[in-house]
Amino acid sequence: LNEFSLIDNYFKCRNKSKTSQVKLSIGDDAAVVSCPPGHELVIATDTLVADVHFPATVGPADIGYKALAVNLSDLAAMGAEPSWALLNLTLPEFNDAWLNGFSDGLFELIDEYELNLAGGDTCRGPLNIGVTVAGWVPQNQALTRSGARVGDVVFVSGYLGDATMGLRLYCRDVASEISAEDKDYLLSRLHRPTPRVALGQRLLGLVTSCIDVSDGLMADAAHICEQSNVGMEIIIDNLPLSSAFKNASKDIDDLNLALAGGDDYELCFTCAKEQVGSIEKIAQGFDLPLAKIGMVNEQPDVRFIDANGDTWETPKKGYKHFD
Amino acid sequence: LNEFSLIDNYFKCRNKSKTSQVKLSIGDDAAVVSCPPGHELVIATDTLVADVHFPATVGPADIGYKALAVNLSDLAAMGAEPSWALLNLTLPEFNDAWLNGFSDGLFELIDEYELNLAGGDTCRGPLNIGVTVAGWVPQNQALTRSGARVGDVVFVSGYLGDATMGLRLYCRDVASEISAEDKDYLLSRLHRPTPRVALGQRLLGLVTSCIDVSDGLMADAAHICEQSNVGMEIIIDNLPLSSAFKNASKDIDDLNLALAGGDDYELCFTCAKEQVGSIEKIAQGFDLPLAKIGMVNEQPDVRFIDANGDTWETPKKGYKHFD
Numbered sequence: 001l002n003e004f005s006l007i008d009n010y011f012k013c014r015n016k017s018k019t020s021q022v023k024l025s026i027g028d029d030a031a032v033v034s035c036p037p038g039h040e041l042v043i044a045t046d047t048l049v050a051d052v053h054f055p056a057t058v059g060p061a062d063i064g065y066k067a068l069a070v071n072l073s074d075l076a077a078m079g080a081e082p083s084w085a086l087l088n089l090t091l092p093e094f095n096d097a098w099l100n101g102f103s104d105g106l107f108e109l110i111d112e113y114e115l116n117l118a119g120g121d122t123c124r125g126p127l128n129i130g131v132t133v134a135g136w137v138p139q140n141q142a143l144t145r146s147g148a149r150v151g152d153v154v155f156v157s158g159y160l161g162d163a164t165m166g167l168r169l170y171c172r173d174v175a176s177e178i179s180a181e182d183k184d185y186l187l188s189r190l191h192r193p194t195p196r197v198a199l200g201q202r203l204l205g206l207v208t209s210c211i212d213v214s215d216g217l218m219a220d221a222a223h224i225c226e227q228s229n230v231g232m233e234i235i236i237d238n239l240p241l242s243s244a245f246k247n248a249s250k251d252i253d254d255l256n257l258a259l260a261g262g263d264d265y266e267l268c269f270t271c272a273k274e275q276v277g278s279i280e281k282i283a284q285g286f287d288l289p290l291a292k293i294g295m296v297n298e299q300p301d302v303r304f305i306d307a308n309g310d311t312w313e314t315p316k317k318g319y320k321h322f323d
Numbered sequence: 324l325n326e327f328s329l330i331d332n333y334f335k336c337r338n339k340s341k342t343s344q345v346k347l348s349i350g351d352d353a354a355v356v357s358c359p360p361g362h363e364l365v366i367a368t369d370t371l372v373a374d375v376h377f378p379a380t381v382g383p384a385d386i387g388y389k390a391l392a393v394n395l396s397d398l399a400a401m402g403a404e405p406s407w408a409l410l411n412l413t414l415p416e417f418n419d420a421w422l423n424g425f426s427d428g429l430f431e432l433i434d435e436y437e438l439n440l441a442g443g444d445t446c447r448g449p450l451n452i453g454v455t456v457a458g459w460v461p462q463n464q465a466l467t468r469s470g471a472r473v474g475d476v477v478f479v480s481g482y483l484g485d486a487t488m489g490l491r492l493y494c495r496d497v498a499s500e501i502s503a504e505d506k507d508y509l510l511s512r513l514h515r516p517t518p519r520v521a522l523g524q525r526l527l528g529l530v531t532s533c534i535d536v537s538d539g540l541m542a543d544a545a546h547i548c549e550q551s552n553v554g555m556e557i558i559i560d561n562l563p564l565s566s567a568f569k570n571a572s573k574d575i576d577d578l579n580l581a582l583a584g585g586d587d588y589e590l591c592f593t594c595a596k597e598q599v600g601s602i603e604k605i606a607q608g609f610d611l612p613l614a615k616i617g618m619v620n621e622q623p624d625v626r627f628i629d630a631n632g633d634t635w636e637t638p639k640k641g642y643k644h645f646d
Binding site for chain 1: 346347350351352353354355356357358362363364365366367368369370372373375376397398400401403409411413441442443444446447448449451453455460462465467468469533534535550
């Protein structure tokens with residue numbers, strides 16, 4: 001089995017997308033893609049390394065799924081419609097079972113979003129998975145981190161901390177205390193994050209800034225503040241926590257998981273007060289909670305307060321994956 | 324030093340390109356790029372792994388240069404004009420000297436081609452360098468591997484085998500027999516390949532197929548044959564060999580290096596007989612040899628003949644890098 005038959009057997013043959021924009025896909029020196037008029041290209045890339053981004057024992061289908069999901073999440077944060085992807089796969093060995101599992105997971109999302117796997121590279125070496133995803137956004141409408149304004153309301157989608165709690169369960173096996181249902185839910189949030197692609201596109205024209213929460217809300221909200229030259233006050237009582245998270249949580253310090261654990265892949269965004277009604281309608285339409293968690297103000301940096309407006313002790317910064 | 328300051332210090336701050344097409348570069352969830360009207364996007368990606376694509380002892384500036392050069396070579400083979408790049412860099416440690424050297428080499432080519440480093444990803448793990456380069460080609464004009472026709476003439480640019488001979492010198496130190504000048508030349512062809520970007524663009528509209536010779540002429544000419552459903556007869560006496568290659572060559576088996584060694588990053592292309600004059604004029608304009616090495620015919624696969632038309636014993640296939 002050489003590089004070319006590997007690409008053919010596990011990837012090229014599964015490429016079902018009829019995306020007319022991809023004029024030339026896997027098999028030439030480069031891919032050729034046409035650009036829809038009135039649109040701009042949005043392109044994101046992320047690398048996954050074993051024992052850095054996922055425990056080395058995670059199954060290949062979950063790895064393939066997550067490698068694409070985290071990139072789609074970046075496109076979601078820009079409000080883009082995904083169209084095609086590239087895969088840079090470095091493998092220690094040609095392992096049929098691993099490759100089948102990996103491509104199963106990868107193509108589950110490729111097929112869901114009708115993407116074309118337009119190209120990539122496969123070589124031998126320590127496992128390293130680089131995925132690049134590209135999509136389209138109407139001209140000058142991409143959501144960025146730099147448009148938040150004083151007085152804006154801060155929202156976050158879904159629930160925070162589930163993936164990190166799932167990682168705690170996965171690594172330390174403290175699952176006996178919680179139900180199998182809660183455990184399954186938390187592990188699925190760890191291994192199969194949901195990129196909020198439809199939500200991101202729906203937010204075009206309504207919000208002033210947007211970011212995907214990959215490093216934890218504390219760090220990612222700070223990115224919006226830095227790039228928008230504003231500050232934020234986040235009400236910790238308003239942070240959206242799932243019932244599974246609460247059931248698995250042991251003490252108040254676990255709130256750090258929800259703020260600094262990362263791997264949430266939810267969207268954090270800001271909008272003018274006048275848009276809050278529109279955002280709340282969107283939440284109903286999507287059956288996805290969109291929590292109002294704070295306000296944008298002038299004082300730099302992100303501060304946390306409780307429901308009474310008292311300052312909440314800043315949680316530990318720099319909580320690392322796989323502590 | 325964290326991921327963000329690393330990106331700022333070694334990469335973002337050096338990004339000088341004024342490419343108006345890159346609307347949003349390093350620093351958001353994704354890059355945003357506008358598409359020039361009447362053009363298509365051409366995108367190529369290649370991973371470099373230590374001791375697979377280069378000896379682990381190679382200096383970081385040469386690694387940075389080569390990681391981009393091999394990708395630009397893929398764009399050259401499509402006739403595209405390079406515009407922007409992405410870098411996926413997995414590093415075992417934050418080493419200032421290594422990062423300075425690597426970005427020096429990378430930006431030497433980024434600056435030469437006035438590219439914008441539009442995004443990427445940096446993380447910790449075994450050294451792995453993924454570079455993605457994108458550019459533009461006028462609509463429906465991209466050069467591909469699939470257009471060669473029976474009766475076409477086969478050309479190759481530059482000289483073959485220099486990089487592989489350079490690798491032999493680098494790894495086995497048999498350099499005492501050849502001059503320092505020849506050695507320097509062969510090593511520079513190994514570490515700093517020249518992507519034939521201007522040549523590729525000049526060939527638009529003139530040639531029927533094109534590929535960059537990265538795996539050796541034997542393998543890459545076969546790709547054109549497969550995808551064009553034709554065969555080729557290559558005249559071994561016409562293969563372009565540099566004087567340094569000949570000086571370093573020990574026996575006739577060394578011709579295998581020129582045919583199967585790889586890492587040449589020259590363009591192999593086919594054109595109708597009527598275009599041969601135009602191609603030869605281009606060669607003069609570029610001061611780059613363009614050798615007529617064979618003909619396209621109906622019998623599948625690539626065959627080698629000598630100047631008398633006698634079949635030349637097929638050289639060993641599958642000569643591996645770093646034998």
